Amino acid sequence: MSLLFAGRKTAVTEHKVGIVQRFVMTVLNHFRQLLASLGELWRQPLASLMTIGVLGLSITLPSTLYLLVKNTEQVTAGWEQAGEISLYLKPNTSVAQAQQLRLAVSLFSEVEAAELVTADNALIEFEQASGLTNSLAYLDKNPLPHVILITPKASYVQPNAARTLVKKLERQTHVDFGKLDIEWLERLYATVSVARDVVWIVAILLCVSVVLIIGNTIRLNILSQREEIIIMKLVGATDNFIRFPFLYTGMWYGLLGGVLAWILIAFLLWWLQSGIANLANLYQTQFTLTGLDTTALGVILLLSIILGLLGSIISVQKHIKEIEPK
Amino acid sequence: MIKFDDVSKTYPGGQLALQKVNFHVAKGEMAFLTGHSGAGKSTILKLISLMERPSVGRVLINGHDLGQLSHKDIPYIRRDIGMIFQSHQLLMDRTVFDNVALPLVIEGYSRKQITKRVHAALDLVGLLSRAQNAPMALSGGQQQRVGIARAIVNRPPLLLADEPTGNLDPKLSMEIMRLFEALNQSGMSVFIATHDLGLIARMKYRNLTIKNGRLIEDGLQEDVLLNETNTKLPSDVHVDNDTPRYR
Numbered sequence: 001m002s003l004l005f006a007g008r009k010t011a012v013t014e015h016k017v018g019i020v021q022r023f024v025m026t027v028l029n030h031f032r033q034l035l036a037s038l039g040e041l042w043r044q045p046l047a048s049l050m051t052i053g054v055l056g057l058s059i060t061l062p063s064t065l066y067l068l069v070k071n072t073e074q075v076t077a078g079w080e081q082a083g084e085i086s087l088y089l090k091p092n093t094s095v096a097q098a099q100q101l102r103l104a105v106s107l108f109s110e111v112e113a114a115e116l117v118t119a120d121n122a123l124i125e126f127e128q129a130s131g132l133t134n135s136l137a138y139l140d141k142n143p144l145p146h147v148i149l150i151t152p153k154a155s156y157v158q159p160n161a162a163r164t165l166v167k168k169l170e171r172q173t174h175v176d177f178g179k180l181d182i183e184w185l186e187r188l189y190a191t192v193s194v195a196r197d198v199v200w201i202v203a204i205l206l207c208v209s210v211v212l213i214i215g216n217t218i219r220l221n222i223l224s225q226r227e228e229i230i231i232m233k234l235v236g237a238t239d240n241f242i243r244f245p246f247l248y249t250g251m252w253y254g255l256l257g258g259v260l261a262w263i264l265i266a267f268l269l270w271w272l273q274s275g276i277a278n279l280a281n282l283y284q285t286q287f288t289l290t291g292l293d294t295t296a297l298g299v300i301l302l303l304s305i306i307l308g309l310l311g312s313i314i315s316v317q318k319h320i321k322e323i324e325p326k
Numbered sequence: 327m328i329k330f331d332d333v334s335k336t337y338p339g340g341q342l343a344l345q346k347v348n349f350h351v352a353k354g355e356m357a358f359l360t361g362h363s364g365a366g367k368s369t370i371l372k373l374i375s376l377m378e379r380p381s382v383g384r385v386l387i388n389g390h391d392l393g394q395l396s397h398k399d400i401p402y403i404r405r406d407i408g409m410i411f412q413s414h415q416l417l418m419d420r421t422v423f424d425n426v427a428l429p430l431v432i433e434g435y436s437r438k439q440i441t442k443r444v445h446a447a448l449d450l451v452g453l454l455s456r457a458q459n460a461p462m463a464l465s466g467g468q469q470q471r472v473g474i475a476r477a478i479v480n481r482p483p484l485l486l487a488d489e490p491t492g493n494l495d496p497k498l499s500m501e502i503m504r505l506f507e508a509l510n511q512s513g514m515s516v517f518i519a520t521h522d523l524g525l526i527a528r529m530k531y532r533n534l535t536i537k538n539g540r541l542i543e544d545g546l547q548e549d550v551l552l553n554e555t556n557t558k559l560p561s562d563v564h565v566d567n568d569t570p571r572y573r
């Protein structure tokens with residue numbers, strides 16, 4: 001519609017097209033612009049390739065770290081075994097009662113072996129290990145309880161089964177509490193979880209830098225087309241009309257960066273795989289690196305497109321408004 | 327068509343470019359704006375095309391106060407105004423055809439319409455055979471005519487020209503003036519800023535003279551009648567507002 005001249009023909013009134021047809025035309029137009037933006041990248045192949053290269057590497061790093069963490073988790077899942085159960089007895093349990101209990105639990109079908117460490121022996125062990133000799137001189141009486149060390153049978157080493165076994169053992173008379181020896185595993189888990197947090201932080205930082213890189217590239221594109229933008233504004237282009245090609249360019253940068261990252265990750269995995277296969281062979285085990293499944297690949301590509309769009313939106317919002325014909 | 331209502335313009339930095347300017351150019355009129363360099367001609371045209379806003383006063387086009395329109399409306403207003411500049415403002419990396427097509431592409435015309443109208447506009451300025459050339463391959467006068475074709479391709483009711491003959495020799499200048507005349511005869515209001523007094527002295531049109539930002543004279547140039555014009559508009563180039571002519 002013309003704002004100043006009522007009844008002046010415009011493209012819309014002139015075409016007399018229905019809303020559906022206009023929608024189709026709009027979609028076609030955007031598709032054409034999408035392709036045109038790809039052509040724009042091609043006009044400066046070297047500069048575009050360099051930008052895409054930086055983006056690709058920025059996306060590759062966190063993705064690879066993520067894969068390493070995921071693989072570590074998978075490997076350690078196979079290691080999750082309880083080595084030993086320590087059964088602490090109540091303080092006033094006599095040695096004879098303790099020995100009886102040891103014998104009783106050693107006959108359990110779940111138990112491979114059971115060994116009694118009396119309070120006295122434990123104290124001697126403690127003194128030897130710590131170097132504090134004659135420690136009883138400072139204490140009224142031995143504070144340590146008797147402990148029965150239990151090795152579960154192979155089929156009861158999985159954490160759940162082992163925990164059930166601990167419960168069962170705790171129900172015996174004279175037993176104070178039982179303790180599953182999986183601390184080292186928990187420590188490993190804590191480490192992996194820290195690693196996962198680090199991957200997140202690195203990923204977030206690199207995503208921010210992808211947005212900044214694309215934003216800056218689009219800014220340079222806008223500035224280099226300053227004259228063109230001014231002319232378009234002079235003949236009545238809206239900011240939106242000028243904006244879209246730059247948004248599409250940002251999207252292309254993101255998408256192509258994502259594709260490059262995918263190729264790099266596939267290559268890295270292939271490269272690591274042969275080394276890991278050798279290592280696994282030495283331990284006579286089988287291990288295959290988990291790669292990117294379709295979902296992960298989809299997430300990476302989608303994320304890179306979104307980052308590209310975000311970077312270009314920020315840049316376009318700021319700079320297209322600033323360029324005005326004078 | 328164009329009404330300046332007590333318009334003053336002070337540029338940022340304090341430069342007073344216009345002082346209490348009042349005038350009215352009617353629909354279908356062709357008028358000149360003359361004055362020395364720095365008098366304020368371009369400022370007047372920039373106020374009409376919304377490249378600048380008045381410091382005081384109102385600018386009205388077809389009765390609409392431009393000050394009442396929002397920033398978002400600017401592109402749509404510019405589509406109603408054809409603008410021609412001394413520097414041709416062409417996209418050098420596109421063909422003549424694509425340059426002229428730009429306003430139509432922006433407005434969202436179909437391919438078919440665009441081709442038809444661009445060819446008509448190029449035919450009018452005598453450059454149909456150069457449609458696929460780059461602007462660089464054309465002479466200064468030809469480039470100026472491409473700019474004119476672009477300004478009229480979407481048939482604006484109002485045509486503004488800022489020193490359209492600034493770089494051209496007298497013969498080419500006269501040709502371009504004839505073109506404006508033909509466009510005006512088809513119903514377009516035409517407003518031309520120039521410091522080339524010799525040029526307009528040969529044409530019998532209204533002339534607004536501006537000096538140091540003040541309108542000092544408003545009247546007809548009388549002396550010399552324009553030679554018979556032989557520029558004719560093709561039948562499918564016409565203007566969409568059917569208001570009565572000035573003369």
Ligand SMILES: Nc1ncnc2c1ncn2[C@@H]1O[C@H](COP(=O)(O)OP(=O)(O)O)[C@@H](O)[C@H]1O
Pocket residue numbers: 326337338339341342343361362363364365366367368369370
């Ligand atoms: N963007 C601007 N900023 C400051 N002063 C300006 C600007 N544009 C024009 N002027 C000043 O306003 C006055 C009128 O300029 P202009 O309208 O361009 O004159 P003309 O087109 O008649 O040569 C001049 O003194 C000029 O220096």
Ligand SMILES: [Mg+2]
Pocket residue numbers: 364367368369488
């Ligand atoms: Mg000027």
